[in-house]
Amino acid sequence: MSAHTVGAQPAVATTPxxxxxxxxxxxxTAWLFIAxxxxxxxxxxxxxxxxxxxxxxxxxxxxKNGLGNFIGxxxxxxxxxxxxxxxxxxxxxxxxxxxxPPLVILSFVFAVLANxxxxxxxxWRLAFFTPFILPxxxxxxxxxxxxxxxxxxWATAQKWLGSDAPTPVLGTPSLAMVGIAIATIWWTIGFNFxxxxxxxxxxxxxxxEAAAIDGATPxxxxxxxxxxxxxxxTTLVLLLQIIASLKxxxxxxxxxxxxxxxxxxxxxxFITKVGFTDYRLGAxxxxxxxxxxxxxxxxxxxxxxxxxxxxxx
Numbered sequence: 001m002s003a004h005t006v007g008a009q010p011a012v013a014t015t016p017x018x019x020x021x022x023x024x025x026x027x028x029t030a031w032l033f034i035a036x037x038x039x040x041x042x043x044x045x046x047x048x049x050x051x052x053x054x055x056x057x058x059x060x061x062x063x064k065n066g067l068g069n070f071i072g073x074x075x076x077x078x079x080x081x082x083x084x085x086x087x088x089x090x091x092x093x094x095x096x097x098x099x100x101p102p103l104v105i106l107s108f109v110f111a112v113l114a115n116x117x118x119x120x121x122x123x124w125r126l127a128f129f130t131p132f133i134l135p136x137x138x139x140x141x142x143x144x145x146x147x148x149x150x151x152x153x154w155a156t157a158q159k160w161l162g163s164d165a166p167t168p169v170l171g172t173p174s175l176a177m178v179g180i181a182i183a184t185i186w187w188t189i190g191f192n193f194x195x196x197x198x199x200x201x202x203x204x205x206x207x208x209e210a211a212a213i214d215g216a217t218p219x220x221x222x223x224x225x226x227x228x229x230x231x232x233x234t235t236l237v238l239l240l241q242i243i244a245s246l247k248x249x250x251x252x253x254x255x256x257x258x259x260x261x262x263x264x265x266x267x268x269x270f271i272t273k274v275g276f277t278d279y280r281l282g283a284x285x286x287x288x289x290x291x292x293x294x295x296x297x298x299x300x301x302x303x304x305x306x307x308x309x310x311x312x313x
Contacts, residue, residue, distance in 0.1 A: 107192035
């Protein structure tokens, strides 16, 4: 008879499942790492956002405690009928149209030029990105000095060109927003430049070498190779720039305070005025929520466009 026990099965080596849940101790450690961010997220972003939405249905004011009386959609109805509100939204859109195309196109062009330089890329990165790390107050003071009537650098340049009465950029309603847009482009172009430069350096050089061997000119390489391969970077830059432009506040408040008149009063400047000058926090909350909805719409459009690109690829 065999020495083996009847019915015995050979031992089989087992390996842990890949989808096995982590031990409880690991879960606790993960939550401890998340806790600081979650705390600040709840206290300074999610909490105020919920409070803002709730306050938009009340006649809340900074001169009285609590939310005040419930008035339903009256704040929203007042804003829809307010000419000043729609004017501020138009000025916000105007600023977005002035800044987004140049910041996307110029940053791409400068990144392509810098990427093709065999030397000096560190210098160009530093030169473009340094203004971006400066605070908005410093940028505003610099450009207020440049646009100062009669004594500023822009006025001096106009005098050199033969103008006896230099045009005050920030004091002219039709030019003030253009001046703010120029200051913003100079200030923030470095961030988009770095994003595009990083995207360009991820494109394999072999693709350009193969295109050159096939007889493609530099412009054809950019048109048929660089631009398609940077499509995701472009959609990201476009979304970030649109959101940043819709939230414009610092430069306007520091350079013109919404003037001359209300020619540069953007949505956030209007909200600040309603909430802290007119003491109508409920109306300011309603305006903030409406601006929030506009920003969310652009974010959703970007997500849909990115998914369409992924499906197309």
